[in-house]
Amino acid sequence: METTIYALSTAPGRAGVAIIRLSGPKAGDALDVLTAGRRPAPRLAGLRRLQNSDGEIFDEALVLWFPGPGSFTGEDCAELHVHGGLAVIETAFETLETLGLVPAEAGEFTRRAFENDRIDLTEAEGLADLIEAETEGQRRQALAQMTGALRNLYEEWREALIGILASVEGEIDFPDEGDVPDALSHRAFExxxxxxxxxxxxxxxxxxxxxxxxxxxxxxxxxxxxxxxSLLNRLAGRDAAIVTDIPGTTRDIIEVRVTMGGYPVIISDTAGLREAVDAVEAEGVKRALDRAVQADLRIGVVDARSDEELADLQGRLKEDDLLVLNKTDLAPGASASGAYPLSAKSGEGVDELEARIEAIVQERLSARELPALSRARHRKNVEVASEALARALGQLADAPELAGEDIRLAIRSLESLTGRVDVEDVLDRVFSQFCIGK
Ligand SMILES: Nc1nc2c(ncn2[C@@H]2O[C@H](COP(=O)(O)OP(=O)(O)OP(=O)(O)O)[C@@H](O)[C@H]2O)c(=O)[nH]1
Ligand SMILES: [Mg+2]
Known part of the structure; x- marks a missing residue:
């Protein structure tokens, strides 16, 4: 027998309204006790006085009744839109406890929705991402995933593979005596x-x-x-990093999170590159170089007056990276092909650089038609599947049994993405990302 869970679904703390959700077999009975038997019609809000288990009125609230299986979790559900005072919420919780309901764990509502086949695992992840989304681009991607973009993609692949598997296994079970095995002419090849x-x-x-x-x-x-x-502070719009005229000021990496073109961008300021004067600086330089390698984009900053710096940095930048000639206030007219002349001090020229960064971010991240694999878990499983299929392709003619095995492996890899096959540790990881009440 499933338990009936309850949780505060709005953020904790004093607020105008707080929403408490219930889900499970006792949700309807609990609603009847709270409203003295005046359970509202399904999916319609009703204004009700709420009473505790002693019959004492403790709030006037909007309540909703969502009978299963057509509810979010697939179970009987209810919502209490109570006044958001701590005492009201506390009393509601106490009453629910007396009625045998238990506090929900993080993500438990969504987990029940998944277990009752209301959503698949990718949609649950999309929902978690939507709650976390801080930028327009994140919201767009999360919403697409929540409404099934990746589920549909993986299901399409899976169905195609089941068809292919049938034609490969057909070959194993009923070998056509006269046929010469030939991968290219195999029905499954294309x-x-x-x-x-x-x-x-x-x-x-x-x-x-x-x-x-x-x-x-x-x-x-x-x-x-x-x-x-100085440039980091300009891009961040605040004094994030210490600026002095002492060379070697920055040692640790300083990260700043900004939104550009609707996407989250993390800019790292790093230690100046030179022969370090001490062990601390040496470590800073090492970290700077590591970070430069890992970054999606490098921006080389040189003093516009120094040809030496320019030559050194050009060797460290990759194609499509950006180069900034800084301190143009001290070197008017400085230029280098493809570089952005600017003054981090006065701010002149920073807008042009920013516009270029924004364009790069948008170009690399913007949604084309393909739904994006949004997590490492997805990338890994799709990689496993595509490698298995490449092997299958090579074995189609000579060893159809082995090809069949690899196709099965690919199918399983896709099924674990959508949660069709139970992978307990994956489920725990996905649902633990949620907050309580979702
Ligand atoms: N005139 C002028 N001075 C600048 C400009 N940008 C930075 N400076 C000065 O140059 C000095 C060094 O600036 P920082 O921003 O600390 O340089 P950094 O590259 O972070 O230096 P390290 O942390 O030591 O690697 C400071 O005195 C800044 O005020 C500029 O555009 N014009
Ligand atoms: Mg610095």
Whole structure:
């Protein structure tokens, strides 16, 4: 017998209204006790006096009744829109406890929705992401995932594979004596090639989906005193990093999170690159170089007056990285091909750089038609599937049994993405990301 759970679904703390949700077999009875038998019609709000288990009125609230299985969790559900005072909420909770309801764990409502087949695992993840979304781009991606964009993609692949598996297994069970085994003429060959290409297309998108979730990363690199920290502060719009005229001021990496073009962007300021004078600085330089390698985009900052800095940095930047000639207030007219002349001190020229960064972020992250694989878990499972299929392709002619095994492996890998096959640790990880009350 399932328990009946309750939780505060709005943020904790004093508020105008607080919403308490109930889900489980006792939800209807609890509602009857609270409203003295005046349970509202399904899915229609009713204004009711709420009473505790002693019959004492403790609030006047809007209440809703969502009978299962058509509810969010698939179970009987109810919502109490009570006044958001701590005492009101406390009394409501005490009453529910007396009636045998138990506090929900983080993500338990959504987990029940998943277990009752109301949503699949990718949709649950989309819902978690939507709650976490801080930028427009994150919201868009989360909503698409929540409404089934990835579920549909993985289900389509899975169905295609089941068809392919049938044609491969048909071969095993009823070998046609006269036929010479030939991979190219195998019925499964072409659909397999198409499927592998489709998976590769999703894998080769520069981790767009994960970047939208976690942020596009930029590293500011350059010689000491070039003005990296000054530029970081400009881009952040606040005094995030210490600026002094002492070379070697910045040692640790300083990260700032901003929104650009509707996407989250993490800009890292790093230690100036030079032969370090001490062990602390040496560690800082090492971290700076590491960060530069990992970043999605590097911005090289040079003092516009120094040809030496320019030459050194050009060697460290990759194609498509950006170069900034800083301190143009001291070197008017400075220029280098493709570089952005600006003054981090006066702010002149910073807008142009910002517009360019924004364009790059949008270009690399913006949603094309393909739904993006939004988590490492998705990328890994799709990779496993596509590698298995590549092996299957090679064995189609000579070892159809082995090809069949690999196709089955690919199917299982997709099924664990949508939660069709139970993978307890994956479920725990997904649902623990949720807050209580969701
Ligand atoms: N005139 C002028 N001075 C600047 C400009 N940008 C930075 N500075 C000055 O240059 C000095 C170094 O600036 P920082 O921003 O600390 O340089 P940094 O690259 O972070 O230096 P490290 O942390 O030592 O690697 C400071 O005195 C800044 O005020 C600029 O555009 N014009
Ligand atoms: Mg600095």
């Amino acid at each position: 659909p397999l090639v198409i499927l592998i290409a489709s998976m590769r297309e999703h894998l080769d998108d520069g981790r767009r989906g994960e970047r939208i979730r976690t942020g596009f990363t930029i590293a500011l690199i350059g010689a000491p005193n070039a003005g990296k920290s």
